[in-house]
Amino acid sequence: MNPKIYMAPMSGITDLSFRLISRKLGATQCFFEMLDANAMMHDHPKNARLQKTLKIDLPLAAQLVGAEPSTMLDAAEKLTSLKDISFLDINSACPAKKILKKGAGAALLKDTARLGKIVKNLASGLRIPVTVKLRSGFDKKDVAECVKTAKVCEANGARVVFIHGRTVSQGYSGDVDYESIKAVKNALKIPVFGSGNIFNHLMAKKMIDETGCDGILVARGGLGNPWIFKNIENYLKNGTIPQTLSLSVKKKVLKEHLACIEKYKEITEANKIGFMGKVTMWYSKGLYNAKRIREHISKVRSYKDLLNLIDRVV
Numbered sequence: 001m002n003p004k005i006y007m008a009p010m011s012g013i014t015d016l017s018f019r020l021i022s023r024k025l026g027a028t029q030c031f032f033e034m035l036d037a038n039a040m041m042h043d044h045p046k047n048a049r050l051q052k053t054l055k056i057d058l059p060l061a062a063q064l065v066g067a068e069p070s071t072m073l074d075a076a077e078k079l080t081s082l083k084d085i086s087f088l089d090i091n092s093a094c095p096a097k098k099i100l101k102k103g104a105g106a107a108l109l110k111d112t113a114r115l116g117k118i119v120k121n122l123a124s125g126l127r128i129p130v131t132v133k134l135r136s137g138f139d140k141k142d143v144a145e146c147v148k149t150a151k152v153c154e155a156n157g158a159r160v161v162f163i164h165g166r167t168v169s170q171g172y173s174g175d176v177d178y179e180s181i182k183a184v185k186n187a188l189k190i191p192v193f194g195s196g197n198i199f200n201h202l203m204a205k206k207m208i209d210e211t212g213c214d215g216i217l218v219a220r221g222g223l224g225n226p227w228i229f230k231n232i233e234n235y236l237k238n239g240t241i242p243q244t245l246s247l248s249v250k251k252k253v254l255k256e257h258l259a260c261i262e263k264y265k266e267i268t269e270a271n272k273i274g275f276m277g278k279v280t281m282w283y284s285k286g287l288y289n290a291k292r293i294r295e296h297i298s299k300v301r302s303y304k305d306l307l308n309l310i311d312r313v314v
């Protein structure tokens with residue numbers, strides 16, 4: 001068995017700079033940040049920013065969120081005509097209220113007829129594989145319901161199912177429901193990936209051992225830790241325990257990450273500094289003086305000042 005290790009889609013996180021740094025250190029398959037099908041059809045300027053990529057940023061998947069089967073297909077066709085995408089994922093996992101209100105994201109878990117229609121439309125209309133990202137449930141754990149939903153995806157042409165093993169009510173905290181992922185894996189013929197609490201090589205192994213899944217999605221475990229992909233790969237392949245990184249190695253990669261943001265991120269200067277501060281905090285997690293560093297970061301007003309701060313304290 002050789003489980004696949006993908007970078008999970010994360011809105012506001014998996015931008016071009018995040019992907020480039022992660023790829024440099026071992027990530028292979030990455031996702032654009034989630035794209036809204038309606039915004040896609042209205043050429044919303046934010047959408048163009050989200051689709052920023054480079055030739056080296058491959059293979060790259062995209063994820064669409066929406067509720068209307070025809071709009072989803074139109075948006076998918078538009079996207080695939082513009083970008084070299086390895087597969088198209090349908091978001092049936094997003095718990096954000098404004099998405100749920102539109103009947104999209106995890107709301108599709110409660111309307112599997114609609115979910116099935118969307119999958120069918122895209123799977124029959126596109127030349128690339130279509131996948132679905134699910135949560136294990138909406139309000140409460142229900143293994144049979146989770147299997148039923150995944151089967152709807154498979155029957156309508158999905159080629160992979162990704163399952164975040166938490167309910168919508170759980171949000172992003174609490175235990176991961178390995179049981180539901182395992183049940184789906186045993187019930188489906190197509191590959192099943194597990195997502196949730198993959199913060200290091202051991203937790204990756206746990207997901208695989210507990211569920212028998214064909215692959216995993218690395219999400220928050222990759223924040224400030226682009227080494228995680230290689231660490232997991234090496235551990236699964238030959239049991240290699242990851243080395244502890246020196247501060248200077250971490251600083252070097254953080255600075256490369258910030259340089260990518262400076263170069264590629266098209267947002268206002270103030271927002272860019274704020275974003276860089278957030279990224280710096282990811283990398284400073286676990287340092288003995290992290291709290292003080294965070295206080296300093298919040299006061300920084302320019303890229304140059306942030307680099308100076310990193311040289312001095314991080």
Ligand SMILES: Cc1cc2nc3c(=O)[nH]c(=O)nc-3n(C[C@H](O)[C@H](O)[C@H](O)COP(=O)(O)O)c2cc1C
Pocket residue numbers: 008009010011012013033034063091093094133164172195196197198199217218219220221
């Ligand atoms: C900030 C943030 C944004 C996310 N955005 C998306 C998204 O756009 N689409 C999606 O399918 N999942 C999204 N997720 C969920 C992750 O892909 C993943 O399934 C989840 O974080 C569980 O993995 P973890 O516990 O290892 O972080 C997001 C998660 C976070 C923390």
